Amino acid sequence: IGGSWQPSQDAVRQLAQLGVTKEFAQQQIPQFVAYWRERNVPRHSWESKYIKEVWRQWQQAESTSHRRSREVSVTGEWQPSQDALDLLIVKGGINPNFVDDAVPEFILYWRDRGDVSSTWNSKFIQHVRRQWQFYTGMMEQDSMPRSMPAQWQPKESVYDVLQMANIDRHFAQQTIPEFVLYWQENGTPQASWSTKFLQYVKRQWARHNQPQSASGTDGKQQGSNSKGRIRDRNIIDALSDRSWAS
Incomplete structure (x- = not known):
């Protein structure tokens, strides 16, 4: 040529x-x-x-x-598609509440990164599946219900799951006193305190990062003592509702 x-x-x-x-x-x-x-x-x-x-x-x-x-960024209103939910819940056998609780942390992480993608549903499926695998492993290790001990600490595997969820370890550790206090007062035995704590931290992380609570409720909680904090309605709700942790 x-x-x-x-x-x-x-x-x-x-x-x-x-x-x-x-x-x-x-x-x-x-x-x-x-x-x-x-x-x-x-x-x-x-x-x-x-x-x-x-x-x-x-x-x-x-x-x-x-x-x-087709590439878009994640917004605060993002939700997984019905197909993604079917793959996780119907075909994957993952507790719907576990999936639902994973949405806020997923949004927060990717929104802060500022990435754009056309495959958010695929990323979310991977995000949930990895955590669920570790979570079910923790459940299998604990089978006998027991009361909350005063010096209780979560297993290291809990922090592994929280790391997958991009949740700060220090944040999780700060919630331990209120978590222990609540369940000591409540008195209900649980088979797996680690999974119960995992659920609680995920929900508190979502609340902590809600724009409307950046000042006010969260600030007051951080500034008061443990007994004062445990009476807060939001904390009671987070500790006592949802059904995927037991």
Whole structure:
């Protein structure tokens, strides 16, 4: 192929009929010529080769453009699709409340990162499945209900799950006194205090990062003593509701 090779008007028209713009077709000429000059391979028809190559490049560009047009950032109102929920709950056997409690932490992490994607549902499915696998492992280790001991501490595996959820370890550790106090006063034995604590931290993390509670309720909670904090209605709700931890 010659260094000054150019496609004919007929080749450009054929590409236009395929939806390829004239500008795009012309942009591919230097690369096409350089590539085949380096290989020094003779061709009977450079035109047909050029048309095929430009058409392939155009399809790739269109596919990339379409994918990017579907990429969005995560908003505070994001929710997993019904298909994603079916995969997790119906086919995966994951507790619906466990899935629901994973949404706020997922939103917070990806919103803070500022990423855009067209596959948020796939990311969420992976996010939940990894945590559920660790969670069920903890449940299998604990089977005998027992009362809350005064010096209770969560298992290290709890922090592993919280790390997967992108929840700060220090935040979790700060909630231990109020958690222990509540269940000592409540007196109800539980088979797995670690999973109960995991549930509690996930819900408190979601509340802690709600924009409307950035000042006020959370600030007051952090500034008061444990017995004062445990009487807060939000804390009581977080400790006593939901059904995936037991």
